Amino acid sequence: MKADIILSGVGGQGIVSIAATIAQAALDNDLFIKQSEVHGMSQRGGAVYSHLRISDKPIASDLIPMGSADIIISVEPMESLRYLPWLKEEGWLVTNSAPFINIPDYPDLNLLYSEIEKFPNHILINADEIARQVKSPRSTNIVMLGAASPYLEIPNASFEEAIKKIFGRKGEKIVELNLQALRAGREFSLTHQKEKA
Secondary structure (H helix, E strand, C coil), rough: EEEEEEEEECCCCHHHHHHHHHHHHHHCCCCEEEEECCCCHHHHHHEEEEEEEEECCCCCCCCCCCCCCEEEEEEHHHHHHHHHHHHEEEEEEEEEECCCCCCCCCCHHHHHHHHHHHHCCEECHHHHHHHHHHHCCHHHHHHHHHHHHHCCCCCHHHHHHHHHHHHHHHHHHHHHHHHHHHHHHHHHHHHHHHHHH
């Protein structure tokens, strides 16, 4: 088992929580993990990204070579395109469709979506809206993790257990909201797969 994951978004969108949840789920399955630091202006709404590598064998480097990432999980659509050179041809691009407009010349959304849709294996999900529907607007990042979960070789139950561990100190209500966000994101991807089949 091997998964090379690029996480991307904007500072404050919860990239660290996605990474921590995936890492916990991987450790619970006795897998090796390496993660690069989260790079970028995370306190100022700037672009942030991280490399996360998971394997059943020891991992030498925390950096993913160009063209070999299995999946990009992006909480922001423009940021998803920034890392396409890292994605392998048969990899998955899983991105939020809701923009975080923090620059005056933000690209036209229809152009962004058309670029994303050119990629054969993509999930374009309005994670902000789904998070609102499950009454947890701050859980957009966990909706994104749920949407990506069918493309990661880790049992879904392990992600749920990881959420309980990561968010447990915040109380049962926060855990339950994040579990609902995870399930809603996963359901979106599974439904999308069926519609494409």
